[in-house]
Amino acid sequence: xxxxxxxxxxxxxxxxxxxxxxxxxxxxxxxxxxxxxxxxxxxxxxxxxxxxxxxxxxxxxxxxxxxxxxxxxxxxxxxxxxxxxxxxxxxxxxxxxxxxxxxxxxxxxxxxxxxxxxxxxxxxxxxxxxxxxxxxxxxxxxxxxxxxxxxxxxxxxxxxxxxxxxxxxxxxxxxxxxxxxxxxxxxxxxxxxxxxxxxxxxxxxxxxxxxxxxxxxxxxxxxxxxxxxxxxxxxxxxxxxxxxxxxxxxxx
Amino acid sequence: xxxxxxxxxxxxxxxxxxxxxxxxxxxxxxxxxxxxxxxxxxxxxxxxxxxxxxxxxxxxxxxxxxxxxxxxxxxxxxxxxxxxxxxxxxxxxxxxxxxxxxxxxxxxxxxxxxxxxxxxxxxxxxxxxxxxxxxxxxxxxxxxxxxxxxxxxxxxxxxxxxxxxxxxxxxxxxxxxxxxxxxxxxxxxxxxxxxxxxxxxxxxxxxxxxxxxxxxxxxxxxxxxxxxxxxxxxxxxxxxxxxxxxxxxxxxxxxxxxxxxxxxxxxxxxxxxxxxx
Numbered sequence: 001x002x003x004x005x006x007x008x009x010x011x012x013x014x015x016x017x018x019x020x021x022x023x024x025x026x027x028x029x030x031x032x033x034x035x036x037x038x039x040x041x042x043x044x045x046x047x048x049x050x051x052x053x054x055x056x057x058x059x060x061x062x063x064x065x066x067x068x069x070x071x072x073x074x075x076x077x078x079x080x081x082x083x084x085x086x087x088x089x090x091x092x093x094x095x096x097x098x099x100x101x102x103x104x105x106x107x108x109x110x111x112x113x114x115x116x117x118x119x120x121x122x123x124x125x126x127x128x129x130x131x132x133x134x135x136x137x138x139x140x141x142x143x144x145x146x147x148x149x150x151x152x153x154x155x156x157x158x159x160x161x162x163x164x165x166x167x168x169x170x171x172x173x174x175x176x177x178x179x180x181x182x183x184x185x186x187x188x189x190x191x192x193x194x195x196x197x198x199x200x201x202x203x204x205x206x207x208x209x210x211x212x213x214x215x216x217x218x219x220x221x222x223x224x225x226x227x228x229x230x231x232x233x234x235x236x237x238x239x240x241x242x243x244x245x246x247x248x249x250x251x252x
Numbered sequence: 253x254x255x256x257x258x259x260x261x262x263x264x265x266x267x268x269x270x271x272x273x274x275x276x277x278x279x280x281x282x283x284x285x286x287x288x289x290x291x292x293x294x295x296x297x298x299x300x301x302x303x304x305x306x307x308x309x310x311x312x313x314x315x316x317x318x319x320x321x322x323x324x325x326x327x328x329x330x331x332x333x334x335x336x337x338x339x340x341x342x343x344x345x346x347x348x349x350x351x352x353x354x355x356x357x358x359x360x361x362x363x364x365x366x367x368x369x370x371x372x373x374x375x376x377x378x379x380x381x382x383x384x385x386x387x388x389x390x391x392x393x394x395x396x397x398x399x400x401x402x403x404x405x406x407x408x409x410x411x412x413x414x415x416x417x418x419x420x421x422x423x424x425x426x427x428x429x430x431x432x433x434x435x436x437x438x439x440x441x442x443x444x445x446x447x448x449x450x451x452x453x454x455x456x457x458x459x460x461x462x463x464x465x466x467x468x469x470x471x472x473x474x475x476x477x478x479x480x481x482x483x484x485x486x487x488x489x490x491x492x493x494x495x496x497x498x499x500x501x502x503x504x505x506x507x508x509x510x511x512x513x514x515x516x517x518x519x520x521x522x523x524x525x526x527x528x529x
Contacts, residue, residue, distance in 0.1 A: 042437035178507035207509035245438035248471030
């Protein structure tokens with residue numbers, strides 16, 4: 001069986017000459033259909049850049065990405081965006097502040113030429129647990145958690161197969177984070193979605209994903225299953241460091 | 253021993269179209285030479301509590317308190333002159349975001365030297381070597397470069413550490429750390445906590461550690477205040493946090509995902525209007 005997403009030796013380089021930054025250097029992983037796959041690492045490890053490269057938001061300078069067995073086209077065509085959608089970290093920055101929720105959700109539908117905007121918008125809002133009452137509000141009238149739900153609704157409205165989640169809860173309070181994680185999990189099961197989840201928080205990834213890849217300095221450190229993580233069976237020092245750090249402060 | 257900081261019945265309110273909004277309500281606590289954590293969600297009033305203690309409430313807000321003393325000085329009636337002698341040398345605050353709290357057009361070195369010279373008549377050369385030593389103390393590997401750098405030339409973690417160096421060089425008796433580690437990577441977080449821990453241990457500083465991260469606070473602080481909608485709903489020793497009584501504290505603890513947890517839906521927090529009463 002072939003994987004739904006196949007990433008091989010992905011490289012992303014920004015700039016040239018002395019200014020050159022090699023943000024991702026040769027990262028490979030497979031994600032199966034219906035699976036939730038985690039990318040973990042600290043800031044600057046290149047984990048978000050991997051997602052952005054898949055989406056066409058960062059230049060791929062090496063390697064290949066296959067989705068459903070087909071190589072990606074550059075620039076990505078509309079069919080790609082019907083299959084793959086992204087949810088960004090900051091719900092305060094990713095939604096147009098002067099557009100109503102209705103307009104935010106209509107835009108992808110208009111771009112892709114969907115006719116049944118009315119029913120789709122209502123269904124997307126229901127799916128993320130907001131309800132119709134929110135349709136004509138502005139982002140500033142919503143809380144952070146509600147905005148992130150709108151961002152998820154916007155990603156879902158085209159009925160994609162794959163969601164790329166870039167730190168979807170790190171801007172939210174712990175109690176709201178639990179709600180959004182539960183929502184994402186329920187949606188994945190209901191709609192048979194495939195997730196690639198990026199997070200700096202090992203606990204979030206271990207909760208959401210059966211397999212994960214630890215990254216550092218743009219390179220893959222190691223791939224682990226959730227069971228191996230829970231058994232603390234990390235083979236690399238860096239992963240062990242992360243595990244220790246996630247347990248909180250210990251007085252010397 | 254009397255407590256360094258005494259707060260009783262602290263209220264902070266901001267005017268709005270619908271009348272005053274009370275963001276801090278009847279908060280009382282005392283602080284000795286220890287690590288006190290204040291935890292709560294955004295909007296629970298934890299940062300405003302910290303700001304009110306330092307007299308940094310925005311001008312539109314009103315602060316009232318039955319008692320607000322620092323080392324026997326009544327802060328409610330403090331003059332601008334008193335405040336100047338207190339802020340910096342005696343009590344200071346590390347803000348959340350180094351991007352906004354450092355002066356963007358001054359080098360890190362000048363800012364630290366300024367903070368040091370403000371507390372006395374230190375010689376310029378002396379201040380410089382002291383600043384470099386302080387940058388070293390906060391685990392900055394190349395202090396000479398950071399001394400000459402502007403804030404935009406540093407990463408978030410470096411900026412945060414530079415800011416900590418600036419606050420600590422004045423050797424305050426009371427330090428309020430407002431979400432200092434939230435923007436940092438987990439491994440850097442522990443370095444910064446270690447620095448703060450050493451200061452409390454070795455210099456007998458009092459620390460108020462404001463954070464939304466209940467797990468971190470419980471592993472770092474001695475005592476924790478849990479705030480909800482401007483109120484302190486529970487005050488508890490950090491090691492007893494697992495046996496917290498208030499449903500809000502319990503809810504906050506349980507809704508965190510855990511590495512060893514299963515993938516069952518996380519318990520979510522149900523808010524009881526009675527908590528506001």
